[in-house]
Amino acid sequence: WQSIRTGQAVPAGSHVRLNLQTGDREAKLPDSENGKSDPREERRRKRLGKVDIDSNSFTSQELKKALAKMKESEKAERKAHEEEVRKKFRPIEQLKEEFEKLNVKMETDYEIMVKLISKFNSSASTLDEKVAALYDLEYYVHQVDNAKDFLSMGGLRLVIDGLNSTEAMLKEHAAFVLGAALS
Numbered sequence: 580w581q582s583i584r585t586g587q588a589v590p591a592g593s594h595v596r597l598n599l600q601t602g603d604r605e606a607k608l609p610d611s612e613n614g615k616s617d618p619r620e621e622r623r624r625k626r627l628g629k630v631d632i633d634s635n636s637f638t639s640q641e642l643k644k645a646l647a648k649m650k651e652s653e654k655a656e657r658k659a660h661e662e663e664v665r666k667k668f669r670p671i672e673q674l675k676e677e678f679e680k681l682n683v684k685m686e687t688d689y690e691i692m693v694k695l696i697s698k699f700n701s702s703a704s705t706l707d708e709k710v711a712a713l714y715d716l717e718y719y720v721h722q723v724d725n726a727k728d729f730l731s732m733g734g735l736r737l738v739i740d741g742l743n744s745t746e747a748m749l750k751e752h753a754a755f756v757l758g759a760a761l762s
């Protein structure tokens with residue numbers, strides 16, 4: 580194997596590889612007899628972390644570009660997701676601000692969760708009310724402090740029991756809350 584410089588021509592049919600440790604491209608003439616790769620050479624290459632690259636398909640420059648593009652699209656995806664989450668929760672923050680301006684006392688998350696849990700736990704609540712309570716709880720338990728409170732209030736136990744409900748809607752929403760609280 581011999582190192583080759585960028586743009587350097589190699590004879591047609593040469594083996595070309597990218598040495599991932601040094602970043603160099605290396606080339607050698609094909610084995611004349613059968614063209615098959617030597618299994619010992621194959622193993623050695625694997626051990627050294629080298630990868631064969633067909634010089635006709637990719638230059639190292641192109642590979643670098645492709646890698647950069649992959650990173651970019653990953654970043655863009657993450658940004659889009661953050662944006663989506665922000666959009667979803669901004670109205671609630673605005674609502675809080677507006678309430679504060681009006682000097683209305685806002686309930687703490689803790690107080691709200693106590694109410695939602697007792698709504699869910701009450702035998703006087705309808706199925707729809709219970710489902711709605713779970714749906715709202717799911718929003719609160721995303722925050723780690725709320726999730727800890729949820730556990731100490733006995734909410735987690737209730738929701739786990741809810742997984743055994745005969746009502747599919749309750750099961751589904753109990754699982755929904757449980758997932759958020761556990762994460």
Ligand SMILES: *[C@@H]1O[C@H](CO)[C@@H](O)[C@H](O)[C@H]1NC(C)=O
Pocket residue numbers: 696697700732733734737
């Ligand atoms: C749920 O209701 C039962 C019976 O009314 C009560 O014993 C229990 O403490 C309640 N659990 C929670 C977490 O409020």
Ligand SMILES: *[C@@H]1O[C@H](CO)[C@@H](O)[C@H](O)[C@H]1NC(C)=O
Pocket residue numbers: 739740742743
């Ligand atoms: C759900 O019901 C099954 C069968 O009655 C029982 O073995 C299991 O412990 C229950 N799980 C919960 C979380 O209550």
